[in-house]
Amino acid sequence: MDSPHHRYLSGLQQRELRYQRCSACARTQFYPRTLCRHCGSAELDWLTSSGDGVVYSVTWLYAKDTPPSNIALIDVAEGFRMMSTVTGVPTDVPLIGRAVRAAIADDAVVRFELVAP
Amino acid sequence: MTDSLRGTTAVVGVAESQLGLVAPGLTPLDLMGQASHAALAEAGLTTRDVDGLFTASSVYPAAGLDTAEYLGIQPRYIDGTVVGGSSFVSHVLHAAAALRAGLCEVALVTYASTQRSNAGKLVARTQLNAYEAPYGPRFPVSMYALAAARHMHEFGTTREQLADVAVAAREWARLNPKAFSRDPLTREDVINARMVSSPLTVRDCCLVTDGGGAVVLTPAERARDLPRPPVYLLGAGEATDHATISQMPDLTTTSAVQSGRRAYDMAGLSASDIDVVQLYDAFTINPILFLEDLGFCAKGEGGAFVADGQIAPGGVLPVNTNGGGLSYCHPGMYGILLIIEAVRQLRGECGDRQVPDAQTALTHGNGGVLSSQVTAIFGTEATV
Numbered sequence A: 001m002d003s004p005h006h007r008y009l010s011g012l013q014q015r016e017l018r019y020q021r022c023s024a025c026a027r028t029q030f031y032p033r034t035l036c037r038h039c040g041s042a043e044l045d046w047l048t049s050s051g052d053g054v055v056y057s058v059t060w061l062y063a064k065d066t067p068p069s070n071i072a073l074i075d076v077a078e079g080f081r082m083m084s085t086v087t088g089v090p091t092d093v094p095l096i097g098r099a100v101r102a103a104i105a106d107d108a109v110v111r112f113e114l115v116a117p
Numbered sequence B: 001m002t003d004s005l006r007g008t009t010a011v012v013g014v015a016e017s018q019l020g021l022v023a024p025g026l027t028p029l030d031l032m033g034q035a036s037h038a039a040l041a042e043a044g045l046t047t048r049d050v051d052g053l054f055t056a057s058s059v060y061p062a063a064g065l066d067t068a069e070y071l072g073i074q075p076r077y078i079d080g081t082v083v084g085g086s087s088f089v090s091h092v093l094h095a096a097a098a099l100r101a102g103l104c105e106v107a108l109v110t111y112a113s114t115q116r117s118n119a120g121k122l123v124a125r126t127q128l129n130a131y132e133a134p135y136g137p138r139f140p141v142s143m144y145a146l147a148a149a150r151h152m153h154e155f156g157t158t159r160e161q162l163a164d165v166a167v168a169a170r171e172w173a174r175l176n177p178k179a180f181s182r183d184p185l186t187r188e189d190v191i192n193a194r195m196v197s198s199p200l201t202v203r204d205c206c207l208v209t210d211g212g213g214a215v216v217l218t219p220a221e222r223a224r225d226l227p228r229p230p231v232y233l234l235g236a237g238e239a240t241d242h243a244t245i246s247q248m249p250d251l252t253t254t255s256a257v258q259s260g261r262r263a264y265d266m267a268g269l270s271a272s273d274i275d276v277v278q279l280y281d282a283f284t285i286n287p288i289l290f291l292e293d294l295g296f297c298a299k300g301e302g303g304a305f306v307a308d309g310q311i312a313p314g315g316v317l318p319v320n321t322n323g324g325g326l327s328y329c330h331p332g333m334y335g336i337l338l339i340i341e342a343v344r345q346l347r348g349e350c351g352d353r354q355v356p357d358a359q360t361a362l363t364h365g366n367g368g369v370l371s372s373q374v375t376a377i378f379g380t381e382a383t384v
């Protein structure tokens, strides 16, 4: 059996945000595991997310000698939540509730961008 | 309904170690030795009497072994449950079960840390979940900041209301000679302090101190023969629903809902029956969440409940009467100190900060990033 984490990382290498859906209960989960966290089934399918999401919460991190950066929790359209960051926004723009879309960069990290309202 | 633990065990001794900033070279074990000696002495006992040991540590992975060896005891029952800062409230529940089952007769719960004299940093789990690590959250403050931001968004909780939690803690600390921070603190001081992880400033965050404590429990019948008035465990419950913040189902509702209900059910009490409350205040959002989840106010009303001195001395509900982790002491894992203050309030030993005629006390421990929630309710002889 492939490592769930390795399978996720190999998706990122191909610019895909992968997640799991349970064949037994049809619910989705993130992060990937070897069993369903909702019902305990080990029958899991791998799918690729649309990358659409909504910001659930956000905090701006302030540290010496670096500009503020944000840490966000994103509710992804397929029904799971992940930690990420929203790029290209100033600190004074309210982000919670805003629509975002995933962008996977060369470093294979998922970041989100604001979708124009 | 199982045979209830209600009133079957009691706290017979409590003590802190040295607190704040201790002498260089003192170890957590040295401080546990101080606290254990003093707590047992209050109970008219010594280490020779201890046959049940309950401990957790940030620095000793097999803390039960290190602690037993240092104290020179050979316990027949060891519980090293580690669920973060709430561990010691959990230990009280586990100790009550073990005492009731006859697995031990004198239970010692102890913890200490020298995190301030060692490094000046909060000693905490630094290995992040692989799915959170790439984003560089500052553990644990960013996780609590995410909860605070969501609470503000959903319920209109304000920056000022968060600050009022820190101000109330400071006002209690000013009545506690052992508190680490006793200078006056205003709402503006909190809001204008250095921002760490928005919306939380450095004054929304708990202290980083040395310190520790010990709590001794025995079966109730033995407790009545010991020197201090017994403080009975009336109910306790624990719960968890995540380890990492991105897995928490709802950042505005903690599993204190479940731990509290379990504790209240065992005690046969509700929030309105509680005289004094000790809540794990690692960050200012915590008491707001826990007052809601433990039924002291409705969900979303915690901000208004804590505002304008209502949990400060002279307010509507006495919360964190020692000054809390925010102003009294926070040695990495604070839960042991919640219990000590609850017991002292019920014995009437708290001097300037004493809550008049306190008969029931609720302690609520939090561990990880709102991950572990453990509630324990204590009462005087009159409540059993």
Ligand SMILES: [Zn+2]
Binding pocket: A022, A023, A024, A025, A026, A027, A036, A037, A038, A039, A040, A041
């Ligand atoms: Zn399932």
